[in-house]
Amino acid sequence: MKTSKIISDLVRDNIKGIKPYSSARDEYKDVATTEMIFLDANENPFENGVNRYPDPQQNSVKDLLATIKNVSKENILLGNGSDEVLDLIFRAFCEPNKDNIITLPPTYGMYNVLANINAIENREVLLDENFQPKVSQILKTADNNSKILFLCSPNNPTGNSFTVPAVKELLIKFKGLVVLDEAYIDFSEEESWLQSLQKYPNLIVTQTLSKAYGLAGIRLGICYASIEIINILNTIKPPYNVNELTQQRAISRLKKMDEIDNEISQLKSERDRLKKELECCVDFIEKVYPSDGNFLLIKVDNATKRYNQLIELGVVIRNRTTQPLCENCLRISVGVCEENQKLLRALKSLV
Numbered sequence: 001m002k003t004s005k006i007i008s009d010l011v012r013d014n015i016k017g018i019k020p021y022s023s024a025r026d027e028y029k030d031v032a033t034t035e036m037i038f039l040d041a042n043e044n045p046f047e048n049g050v051n052r053y054p055d056p057q058q059n060s061v062k063d064l065l066a067t068i069k070n071v072s073k074e075n076i077l078l079g080n081g082s083d084e085v086l087d088l089i090f091r092a093f094c095e096p097n098k099d100n101i102i103t104l105p106p107t108y109g110m111y112n113v114l115a116n117i118n119a120i121e122n123r124e125v126l127l128d129e130n131f132q133p134k135v136s137q138i139l140k141t142a143d144n145n146s147k148i149l150f151l152c153s154p155n156n157p158t159g160n161s162f163t164v165p166a167v168k169e170l171l172i173k174f175k176g177l178v179v180l181d182e183a184y185i186d187f188s189e190e191e192s193w194l195q196s197l198q199k200y201p202n203l204i205v206t207q208t209l210s211k212a213y214g215l216a217g218i219r220l221g222i223c224y225a226s227i228e229i230i231n232i233l234n235t236i237k238p239p240y241n242v243n244e245l246t247q248q249r250a251i252s253r254l255k256k257m258d259e260i261d262n263e264i265s266q267l268k269s270e271r272d273r274l275k276k277e278l279e280c281c282v283d284f285i286e287k288v289y290p291s292d293g294n295f296l297l298i299k300v301d302n303a304t305k306r307y308n309q310l311i312e313l314g315v316v317i318r319n320r321t322t323q324p325l326c327e328n329c330l331r332i333s334v335g336v337c338e339e340n341q342k343l344l345r346a347l348k349s350l351v
Contacts (some may be wrong), residue, residue, distance in 0.1 A: 149178050
């Protein structure tokens with residue numbers, strides 16, 4: 001495993017020399033050869049479409065993603081949802097009971113859950129009043145054991161993207177890995193940081209097929225990073241972490257980019273229409289925050305009261321009032337036109 005000096009200094013010592021498990025399909029890869037019979041993996045030989053182990057490197061999926069995203073296939077790792085990808089990053093780079101990470105609440109709660117699971121301290125630095133990173137405070141909070149900084153942009157639950165100058169400064173000055181979680185990037189007018197992978201060796205970009213691609217049910221997360229980082233993560237990932245059905249469904253969907261782009265366009269249009277309606281026509285809404293995601297964060301007079309009222313009317317949204325800087329805030333996912341109309345009728349009926 002060949003790594004750059006920067007990455008070598010960050011990776012856990014016990015991971016540096018680890019030898020990955022070698023599966024049957026790693027040792028003999030040419031499964032498409034019809035003349036061969038496969039008696040090497042203790043599989044059930046009766047063909048039913050899924051009796052054989054899947055491609056452990058998901059090459060067909062990666063080929064499509066590499067073309068769509070304009071990155072090298074070698075810069076991609078796939079996981080059983082983004083949560084597995086994030087967990088692999090923790091386990092590769094963070095020494096339990098020694099290292100720490102930095103997160104910027106309000107943000108995606110799984111970062112803190114994974115930190116607890118892996119016995120890693122989570123140092124929280126609240127976003128500022130505009131939901132932007134406090135760069136100087138983040139850098140002051142970091143020390144020699146700060147291994148990962150998590151930047152969720154567009155951010156969940158606030159919906160905004162972080163400014164380019166702030167992200168650039170953190171990429172340059174933070175001494176650990178910077179994980180840019182771009183789960184909602186397809187709904188944003190801002191550019192992805194994918195094309196900056198070569199410029200910043202400590203950059204990891206995570207994306208997902210759960211949001212814009214409409215495949216939340218198949219659980220497929222994506223990690224884009226330097227070849228050095230991808231090689232490290234490949235040494236510790238389970239050999240068949242993405243099953244055959246997930247791979248086939250992903251391939252089918254990724255071949256329909258025109259359809260996906262049309263759905264994204266509709267959702268962005270509905271998001272903008274919904275924002276205007278909420279701002280002008282619902283008296284108890286105090287603010288609708290700008291959003292680069294497929295959701296809106298709104299500030300109301302009493303979030304818990306309005307949440308429960310909507311439940312009674314058959315509309316389920318997310319109450320975020322317990323999150324830092326989100327007092328009396330509700331998060332609303334953008335639905336299809338009919339769903340958004342039902343939401344608006346429900347909100348306008350509340351007293």
